[in-house]
Amino acid sequence: MENKRRAFIKYLSVGSVGVGVASYSNLLAKTQPSQDETKDKKPHFGMIFDQNKCVGCTDCERACKKVNLVPKDQMRLYVQDKTDPQKRMEKRYVRVSCQQCVDAPCVKVCPTKACHKDENGITTMNTDDCIACKYCIVACPYDVRFINEETKSAESCNFCADTNLKDGHEPACVEACKYEALVFGDLNDENSYISKMLNVKDSLRMRPECGTNPSLRYIPVVKLGV
Amino acid sequence: MNSAINYTYTFSHGVEWGWPIAVYLLLAGMSGGALIVSILIRHYKKQEASTPLFKAASLLAFVTIMLGMVCLVGDLDKPLYFWKILINYNFNSVMSIGVLALCIYIPLSFVMVLYAFEDEILELLSKRFTFLKGLFVTVMQILNKIRPLVNALCIAFAVIVCAYTGFLISVLVRFPLLNTAVLPALFVASGLSAGIAGSSLLAALCFKEDHHSNDLKTLHKIEWPVMAVEIMLLGMIFVSLIIGSDAQKAASAAFCGGAWSGLFWVGVVGIGFCLPIVLNFLLGKKVASSNLAFYVSSFASVIGVLLLRIFIVYAGQTYDIFI
Numbered sequence: 001m002e003n004k005r006r007a008f009i010k011y012l013s014v015g016s017v018g019v020g021v022a023s024y025s026n027l028l029a030k031t032q033p034s035q036d037e038t039k040d041k042k043p044h045f046g047m048i049f050d051q052n053k054c055v056g057c058t059d060c061e062r063a064c065k066k067v068n069l070v071p072k073d074q075m076r077l078y079v080q081d082k083t084d085p086q087k088r089m090e091k092r093y094v095r096v097s098c099q100q101c102v103d104a105p106c107v108k109v110c111p112t113k114a115c116h117k118d119e120n121g122i123t124t125m126n127t128d129d130c131i132a133c134k135y136c137i138v139a140c141p142y143d144v145r146f147i148n149e150e151t152k153s154a155e156s157c158n159f160c161a162d163t164n165l166k167d168g169h170e171p172a173c174v175e176a177c178k179y180e181a182l183v184f185g186d187l188n189d190e191n192s193y194i195s196k197m198l199n200v201k202d203s204l205r206m207r208p209e210c211g212t213n214p215s216l217r218y219i220p221v222v223k224l225g226v
Numbered sequence: 227m228n229s230a231i232n233y234t235y236t237f238s239h240g241v242e243w244g245w246p247i248a249v250y251l252l253l254a255g256m257s258g259g260a261l262i263v264s265i266l267i268r269h270y271k272k273q274e275a276s277t278p279l280f281k282a283a284s285l286l287a288f289v290t291i292m293l294g295m296v297c298l299v300g301d302l303d304k305p306l307y308f309w310k311i312l313i314n315y316n317f318n319s320v321m322s323i324g325v326l327a328l329c330i331y332i333p334l335s336f337v338m339v340l341y342a343f344e345d346e347i348l349e350l351l352s353k354r355f356t357f358l359k360g361l362f363v364t365v366m367q368i369l370n371k372i373r374p375l376v377n378a379l380c381i382a383f384a385v386i387v388c389a390y391t392g393f394l395i396s397v398l399v400r401f402p403l404l405n406t407a408v409l410p411a412l413f414v415a416s417g418l419s420a421g422i423a424g425s426s427l428l429a430a431l432c433f434k435e436d437h438h439s440n441d442l443k444t445l446h447k448i449e450w451p452v453m454a455v456e457i458m459l460l461g462m463i464f465v466s467l468i469i470g471s472d473a474q475k476a477a478s479a480a481f482c483g484g485a486w487s488g489l490f491w492v493g494v495v496g497i498g499f500c501l502p503i504v505l506n507f508l509l510g511k512k513v514a515s516s517n518l519a520f521y522v523s524s525f526a527s528v529i530g531v532l533l534l535r536i537f538i539v540y541a542g543q544t545y546d547i548f549i
Contacts, residue, residue, distance in 0.1 A: 096235050112316070130307075134242045
């Protein structure tokens with residue numbers, strides 16, 4: 001009896017040390033490749049929406065619909081008028097669209113892997129595999145996903161991954177914006193315009209408390225009032 | 227919420243997961259709950275024969291989970307593509323884990339039906355389909371040998387199925403009412419309560435079990451602690467909402483004053499909790515032991531759990547972090 005118990009405790013301690021070593025080496029294995037990753041520089045596409053420049057013309061909305069063949073009464077991109085009714089002279093618009101989260105809840109919950117990250121790290125859809133369970137729609141903390149009436153599949157903004165970007169152009173909304181309110185580029189590239197811009201401008205992420213790490217940044221109008 | 231910049235326009239416009247999901251959540255919980263209690267009672271009382279309660283519970287478990295599958299697949303916008311979920315597994319997704327659990331649980335619940343109705347099926351086969359009789363006898367011989375293992379697996383997967391329905395919606399960070407850690411526990415507890423009520427109802431109605439039989443008395447005894455746990459867990463969710471962030475405080479309107487609070491107080495509390503308590507404890511022994519009290523309170527328990535799921539699904543999706 002005594003022997004058995006002693007052996008049990010021995011195995012238990014050896015086992016726990018083993019698990020500890022294994023998890024520590026796992027941790028090391030996880031941290032090391034991330035250092036290498038920055039060297040080979042896989043692109044991490046991001047976008048800036050500058051509220052100081054947006055005038056609410058909705059050219060971006062129309063371009064998005066045209067390029068991505070979004071059904072008539074649906075949209076991937078919406079410009080909401082958030083002007084304070086008390087201060088009608090201070091126009092404020094805000095872009096509503098997929099935030100391209102690095103830790104995307106839609107990718108995590110999709111049971112068929114239809115919603116996935118493509119080779120560029122962009123969250124996009126494989127519409128054939130989507131069974132329209134709507135799990136991604138309810139999981140999205142930004143509520144910017146919808147079922148396309150024509151394909152009956154869930155979708156959202158994917159930086160024109162399968163249209164403009166594939167052909168070497170910038171996303172349709174960025175091309176259409178006359179006021180340079182939208183900036184698109186590779187956040188991993190230090191010399192890209194978007195990276196330089198983020199170095200000098202204060203920008204915000206929508207709902208950082210959700211822990212999704214969005215790639216879409218917002219530069220808000222901040223009037224200090226002299 | 228970021229006060230410097232935000233938006234309130236959203237693309238889904240309302241409740242994406244509607245009543246079929248709520249009904250599925252009830253059916254899955256009831257199925258799991260019925261099997262858990264019936265197998266545990268069998269084990270606890272060391273019963274050998276198929277009791278009316280065991281027959282009722284296993285039949286209920288199998289039928290409800292199959293009906294649940296109909297609801298689940300029917301709610302998809304592309305129901306004919308449901309098989310894609312079976313070949314493209316994503317182990318980060320609670321839904322995939324749940325489907326995998328169901329793939330094991332459904333055959334197990336069918337084996338439970340075979341155990342419960344072994345004699346009846348044998349009788350039927352010897353009368354009509356005599357060619358299947360030999361096969362059935364061999365299959366049952368094998369199954370009876372591994373019965374303890376099947377029972378243990380069945381309980382484990384019944385708990386997983388009950389709990390996964392809670393995890394399925396508690397991962398939705400957008401909805402403060404759903405995104406709580408105790409929701410899966412609440413779903414296990416309410417699944418047990420629906421399973422107890424449903425199987426005792428079915429045992430009395432279809433299998434002529436006496437309302438005051440030994441098994442039903444035991445069920446009756448465990449019904450109240452389970453209900454107490456349910457009330458406690460609901461209380462925890464409410465407290466976590468009223469002391470939380472602005473969005474959580476806004477979501478506490480689900481319980482007090484909001485559009486769905488009526489459903490909660492009348493349906494979940496009134497029908498689900500108060501009606502059985504009043505019938506069984508407050509109106510004296512005569513009423514409590516009557517047939518009427520038995521049927522009404524069991525039925526009210528099942529309806530209460532259904533209304534709880536409807537409340538959670540609808541009110542949960544009504545109050546999101548867009549305030």
